[in-house]
Amino acid sequence: MKTSPSGTSRLLRDLRSLNVVVFHPDDADGQELIAQLRRIGCHVQAFWPPRERLAGEVNLVFLAVRPEVAAFDPAWAKREDAPPLIVVVNYENPTMVESVLRMNALGVVASPVKSFGLLTAIVVARSQVERERERIRYVAKLEQRLASQRKLAKAKTILMQTRAISEDDAYRLIRDQAMTKRVTTEEIADAIIRANDILSFEARPAKDG
Amino acid sequence: MTSSLNEPVRIGVLFSQTGVTSVIETSQRIGTLLAIEEINADGGIGGRELQIVSCDPQSRQSRYRALAEKLIVEDGIRVIAGCYMSSTRKAVIPVLERWNALLLYPTLYEGFEYSRNVFYTGAAPNQNSVQLAEFMTRRFGSRVFMVGSDYVYPYETNRIMSDLVLERGGAKVGEHYLPLDATQADYTAIVKLVRETSPSFIFSTVVGEGTAMLYRAYRDAGLDPARCPIASLTTSEAEVQQMGADLAEGHITSAPYFHNLARDANVRVITALRQRFGEHQVANQCFEAAYFQIHLLADAMRRADPDDPDALLRALPGSEFDAPQGRVRIDEENHHTHLYPRIGRVNARGHFDVLEETRERVRPDPYLVSHTLQDWSMRTALKSSMV
Numbered sequence: 001m002k003t004s005p006s007g008t009s010r011l012l013r014d015l016r017s018l019n020v021v022v023f024h025p026d027d028a029d030g031q032e033l034i035a036q037l038r039r040i041g042c043h044v045q046a047f048w049p050p051r052e053r054l055a056g057e058v059n060l061v062f063l064a065v066r067p068e069v070a071a072f073d074p075a076w077a078k079r080e081d082a083p084p085l086i087v088v089v090n091y092e093n094p095t096m097v098e099s100v101l102r103m104n105a106l107g108v109v110a111s112p113v114k115s116f117g118l119l120t121a122i123v124v125a126r127s128q129v130e131r132e133r134e135r136i137r138y139v140a141k142l143e144q145r146l147a148s149q150r151k152l153a154k155a156k157t158i159l160m161q162t163r164a165i166s167e168d169d170a171y172r173l174i175r176d177q178a179m180t181k182r183v184t185t186e187e188i189a190d191a192i193i194r195a196n197d198i199l200s201f202e203a204r205p206a207k208d209g
Numbered sequence: 210m211t212s213s214l215n216e217p218v219r220i221g222v223l224f225s226q227t228g229v230t231s232v233i234e235t236s237q238r239i240g241t242l243l244a245i246e247e248i249n250a251d252g253g254i255g256g257r258e259l260q261i262v263s264c265d266p267q268s269r270q271s272r273y274r275a276l277a278e279k280l281i282v283e284d285g286i287r288v289i290a291g292c293y294m295s296s297t298r299k300a301v302i303p304v305l306e307r308w309n310a311l312l313l314y315p316t317l318y319e320g321f322e323y324s325r326n327v328f329y330t331g332a333a334p335n336q337n338s339v340q341l342a343e344f345m346t347r348r349f350g351s352r353v354f355m356v357g358s359d360y361v362y363p364y365e366t367n368r369i370m371s372d373l374v375l376e377r378g379g380a381k382v383g384e385h386y387l388p389l390d391a392t393q394a395d396y397t398a399i400v401k402l403v404r405e406t407s408p409s410f411i412f413s414t415v416v417g418e419g420t421a422m423l424y425r426a427y428r429d430a431g432l433d434p435a436r437c438p439i440a441s442l443t444t445s446e447a448e449v450q451q452m453g454a455d456l457a458e459g460h461i462t463s464a465p466y467f468h469n470l471a472r473d474a475n476v477r478v479i480t481a482l483r484q485r486f487g488e489h490q491v492a493n494q495c496f497e498a499a500y501f502q503i504h505l506l507a508d509a510m511r512r513a514d515p516d517d518p519d520a521l522l523r524a525l526p527g528s529e530f531d532a533p534q535g536r537v538r539i540d541e542e543n544h545h546t547h548l549y550p551r552i553g554r555v556n557a558r559g560h561f562d563v564l565e566e567t568r569e570r571v572r573p574d575p576y577l578v579s580h581t582l583q584d585w586s587m588r589t590a591l592k593s594s595m596v
Contacts (some may be wrong), residue, residue, distance in 0.1 A: 008368060008371075008372050008578060008579065012578045012579075013578055013579040015576075015578055016577075016578065016579065035542065036323065038542065039323055039542060039543050039575070039576050040576045041574075041576055041577065041578075115323045115324065115325070116322075116323075116324070119321070119576070
């Protein structure tokens with residue numbers, strides 16, 4: 001006897017509201033691709049050759065990789081919030097594979113295009129791009145926290161040296177100041193460092209110059 | 210013209226006559242045969258007789274694939290009518306696509322499929338699940354207990370039902386899957402869990418012989434269908450006949466067709482069915498789909514080269530037929546069928562009384578991930594022939 005949890009994931013629920021741009025020649029593959037996207041329920045626009053600009057909100061891009069677009073490098077693809085890209089390939093030589101890598105594709109659909117597998121490719125690509133963005137946000141947060149820790153350490157050192165107090169006391173001093181002035185400890189640390197820079201400059205002009 | 214001018218047009222028939230799903234598949238086979246006989250009595254396909262080449266896959270998945278390949282490669286068949294369980298259809302599709310043969314699939318299923326080589330004439334979830342969820346939560350409440358057979362159709366169907374019930378602020382109080390060869394004791398254990406969780410209704414995606422065991426376990430536990438019935442998409446007249454009306458009475462099924470429909474086209478088919486296969490015969494949704502899909506095929510064959518799958522692939526989409534359930538249509542975009550959702554309740558004679566039905570046929574939407582109850586209530590007007 002098996003049981004399973006439930007609640008359909010947002011990535012699947014969102015399929016119907018996706019604006020998809022398809023850069024593909026108007027051939028059998030292009031038609032099958034568009035027909036299946038419409039069956040899935042996406043809003044589809046198709047163009048060939050590929051465009052340098054994306055108009056309106058676009059949540060997903062399909063691009064047919066052909067020799068003539070191997071160097072395609074539009075500005076929209078480099079944006080931080082660029083829509084995920086799924087490439088449609090009908091060549092597998094190293095030149096074409098490298099251009100796929102350069103385009104930072106999150107999914108690959110092989111020619112001849114079949115209806116089966118597209119839905120999974122879309123959901124996986126969208127999930128990848130979300131995870132990637134999540135990671136970028138997380139890294140930025142970590143970097144900020146690290147910078148703040150460095151400042152705090154530096155401010156503590158300044159206080160310990162100038163006032164001959166322990167590290168714990170130095171920290172308590174910073175924290176109490178932050179609470180009284182209703183600002184973050186980082187801002188207090190910042191102020192201490194800046195003040196110290198100015199005072200040290202005045203104290204030791206000749207040495208540094 | 211081809212050299213086969215006077216040769217019969219042959220169709221492969223792939224329904225199990227033995228094994229766990231043989232009851233329902235036998236009725237699909239009968240629906241196929243009945244339609245073929247009608248077409249032949251009416252002059253066949255431009256004078257050519259429709260002939261069947263029949264196989265028995267014995268309810269075993271591997272045999273569906275092997276027999277489909279045999280039909281295509283050895284017998285030169287280009288069109289097959291067959292399959293009940295999704296797993297068997299999935300097994301057959303790669304063979305169809307490799308040899309460019311067609312499958313007409315007369316069974317409700319869980320959606321999320323399109324093969325250019327398949328035409329789906331049973332209900333998609335937006336033609337049965339949505340209506341059932343709407344009806345059950347409105348009439349009985351929104352605490353659902355789910356029990357199903359352990360394969361792909363129940364998982365996906367339960368996902369849809371869960372979403373629909375949760376959307377109504379309801380709760381899933383149980384979700385259990387039993388193997389296709391589960392025993393009566395397994396079902397008794399499940400019904401014990403039902404008693405403990407006191408749901409508003411039970412949603413069953415049990416198929417095959419387990420169906421009768423579930424309804425028996427329910428009756429033996431002394432539960433009351435008027436208060437907490439079993440709701441199903443697959444318990445048709447065939448399963449009710451098998452278990453007996455006394456076990457099934459009061460339980461609910463959502464389907465586009467019931468034997469009891471008072472339409473002329475239906476009365477004609479029921480009369481023909483009984484004349485040909487015996488007075489005891491009772492029709493069901495899978496029989497009906499198997500029946501009308503052959504008429505749609507014959508109609509396409511009369512308009513296009515009957516031996517050319519590509520010609521039939523162009524002729525079938527958009528075609529219509531006055532089926533027993535109403536005028537059905539094959540959708541041009543997704544190869545599924547426009548059908549008439551209905552809610553039925555088993556009566557003392559083992560037939561379904563239609564409690565609600567749509568006035569307009571509903572377009573199939575097999576890739577609908579997120580069903581909402583509002584969609585259905587706005588799209589279709591309910592006949593209020595309710596008690």
